[in-house]
Amino acid sequence: MANGKNQKYYDKPIRILIAKPGIDGHDRGVYVLARAFRDAGMEVIYPGLLPTPESIIETAIDEDVDVIAISLLNGAHMAVFTKVMNLLKEKKANGIAVVGGGIIPDEDKSKLEKMGVTGNYGPGTSLNIIIEHIKKRAYGAREEKWGKSKKTK
Amino acid sequence: MGKEQKNEIGRVISGIKKGDRQSISRAITIAESAPEMFASLIKPLYNPKKEARVIGIVGPPGCGKSSLIAMIAPKLTAMGNKLGVIAIDASSPFTGGSFLGNRIRMQDSLSNNKIFMRSMASRGAKGGLAAAVMNAILVLSSAGYDYIIVEPVGSGQADVDILDIASTIVLVLAPGLGDEIQAAKAGLMEIGNIFVINKVDLPGADKAERDIRYFISTGPAEKRQQNIVKTSTVSREGIDELAQAIIEHEKSVDKNEFIKYRFYMETLRIATEIFSEHIDHLKKERPKWLETSLSEATDPYSAAEKIIKRIESDEKL
Numbered sequence A: 001m002a003n004g005k006n007q008k009y010y011d012k013p014i015r016i017l018i019a020k021p022g023i024d025g026h027d028r029g030v031y032v033l034a035r036a037f038r039d040a041g042m043e044v045i046y047p048g049l050l051p052t053p054e055s056i057i058e059t060a061i062d063e064d065v066d067v068i069a070i071s072l073l074n075g076a077h078m079a080v081f082t083k084v085m086n087l088l089k090e091k092k093a094n095g096i097a098v099v100g101g102g103i104i105p106d107e108d109k110s111k112l113e114k115m116g117v118t119g120n121y122g123p124g125t126s127l128n129i130i131i132e133h134i135k136k137r138a139y140g141a142r143e144e145k146w147g148k149s150k151k152t153k
Numbered sequence B: 001m002g003k004e005q006k007n008e009i010g011r012v013i014s015g016i017k018k019g020d021r022q023s024i025s026r027a028i029t030i031a032e033s034a035p036e037m038f039a040s041l042i043k044p045l046y047n048p049k050k051e052a053r054v055i056g057i058v059g060p061p062g063c064g065k066s067s068l069i070a071m072i073a074p075k076l077t078a079m080g081n082k083l084g085v086i087a088i089d090a091s092s093p094f095t096g097g098s099f100l101g102n103r104i105r106m107q108d109s110l111s112n113n114k115i116f117m118r119s120m121a122s123r124g125a126k127g128g129l130a131a132a133v134m135n136a137i138l139v140l141s142s143a144g145y146d147y148i149i150v151e152p153v154g155s156g157q158a159d160v161d162i163l164d165i166a167s168t169i170v171l172v173l174a175p176g177l178g179d180e181i182q183a184a185k186a187g188l189m190e191i192g193n194i195f196v197i198n199k200v201d202l203p204g205a206d207k208a209e210r211d212i213r214y215f216i217s218t219g220p221a222e223k224r225q226q227n228i229v230k231t232s233t234v235s236r237e238g239i240d241e242l243a244q245a246i247i248e249h250e251k252s253v254d255k256n257e258f259i260k261y262r263f264y265m266e267t268l269r270i271a272t273e274i275f276s277e278h279i280d281h282l283k284k285e286r287p288k289w290l291e292t293s294l295s296e297a298t299d300p301y302s303a304a305e306k307i308i309k310r311i312e313s314d315e316k317l
């Protein structure tokens, strides 16, 4: 809303689900991220390893997060991220952005972007860049729910 | 409220009537993050007959509240109840951020049983809950939930806000938390309807039990007979017994009386909120009429009375 009446809502902490599919045991990165997101003022939902794409989507819906941050280092990202995006559409879940990361070869990044999975940051990315990207996507998700905010207009 | 918000509220209301999961959780987001829209959302949905029973699981950090909920929840749903879980973690007073980790112990159990679960950050609320917990209970009640389990922020202190919302309070303690048990005596121990010693698979359980028995024996007469349930989420000992104790206690509660009490407390909470919003507005805006009243006032009490009259008469503040 252009009148800024819902501005208060945009200023509330971002809710983010850290989704680590259980098929991948590389979980150091998500702990680093969880901490960084919390210190950046976000409400970080960490449910442990999530066994299936279905459980990722169900959890994201119950928690009504602004962003799902999904991490894969084992090479299964194309299959898993695609499944997650399809389920999100199937459930008609609006206002939830998906950001990816882990070991993701450059040639896959544009395909993922096209599906709506953005970011796709790998080892060595500065946490500031990641956090700024998450914020941008979270505000986008809020606009989808509530219309434009004063800030982003 | 703008047009987009009105549309979204309309969508959420009809979604909840149809039992749509995302609408339920979106309504809780509104309670949490856009409370000024919540009244128009809940008014058409509220029905006193649908008020859910609320079970509070309280106790010091790490005593096993979440692990116990993971095991009890499926037992309550197996009895045909529609169940939701709300678990609260503290927000950082410095960054406002929060690590909501209660799901770690509950995820598999709740997900396998399709139980609704919402993690909430305290966002500065004192007393172990979050400001939106009560409104989240109204949402889940309206959506047809029979039971709601609430896990407040882990605390050994007398965070007793849970008393206003839960008709059964389970106090969980565990061996090795000696100091916490000492601290809990001050407040938490008085509010428990059911005492649990969890982690009885660990050494020290007997000592914890003796401590609690001793404490009970010095407490109010009506509580001296109180049962202590011994549980372990590792060996699964005592889990059935605990579920049973919760059901039994709920049977002993006069639900109508309790709902009336909760309604009363809720009404006062809302009135306080509306009132303090008005006051916040005055703090920020310093409207002309107030400046005038102040210059006319003979003392601050008379000036404050004018403000209250103005709020009552619904004149523009």
Ligand code: B12
Residues within 6 Å of the ligand: A023, A024, A025, A026, A027, A028, A029, A030, A032, A033, A068, A069, A070, A071, A072, A073, A074, A075, A099, A100, A101, A102, A103, A119, A120, A121, A122, A123, A124, A125, A130
């Ligand atoms: C440590 C490690 C392990 C540890 C993991 C311990 C643990 N609990 O995490 C152990 C030894 C168990 C392990 C096992 C395996 N590993 Co290994 N492992 C690594 C290694 C060396 C470092 C990973 C790490 O912890 N980095 C530190 C953390 C902090 O960084 P990070 O995870 O990359 O996360 C950062 C960024 O990537 C980004 N990020 C990550 N996720 C997300 C998500 C979002 C949304 C965003 C925005 C950002 C983001 O932000 C994070 C913080 O900066 C990497 C190589 C490498 N250099 O990455 C290989 C690597 C990931 N492993 C690999 C492999 C193959 C395996 C194994 C299959 C077999 C093996 N060769 O050992 C097993 C399988 C394990 C399993 N069950 O899944 C390969 C994967 C190859 C591929 N994808 O094609 C790698 C790349 C090594 C290689 N070059 O071959 N591994």
Ligand SMILES: Nc1nc2c(ncn2[C@@H]2O[C@H](COP(=O)(O)OP(=O)(O)OP(=O)(O)O)[C@@H](O)[C@H]2O)c(=O)[nH]1
Residues within 6 Å of the ligand: B060, B061, B062, B063, B064, B065, B066, B067, B068, B102, B105, B153, B154, B155, B198, B199, B200, B201, B202, B231, B232, B233, B234, B235
């Ligand atoms: N040995 C043993 N460990 C247990 C038992 N129940 C829980 N735990 C462990 O105790 C730790 C804390 O359990 P939680 O269920 O997260 O406890 P909590 O009270 O919800 O904790 P907070 O939400 O952080 O206050 C975990 O490591 C559990 O695995 C039990 O019966 N026996």
Ligand SMILES: [Mg+2]
Residues within 6 Å of the ligand: B065, B066, B067, B101, B102, B151
């Ligand atoms: Mg817990």
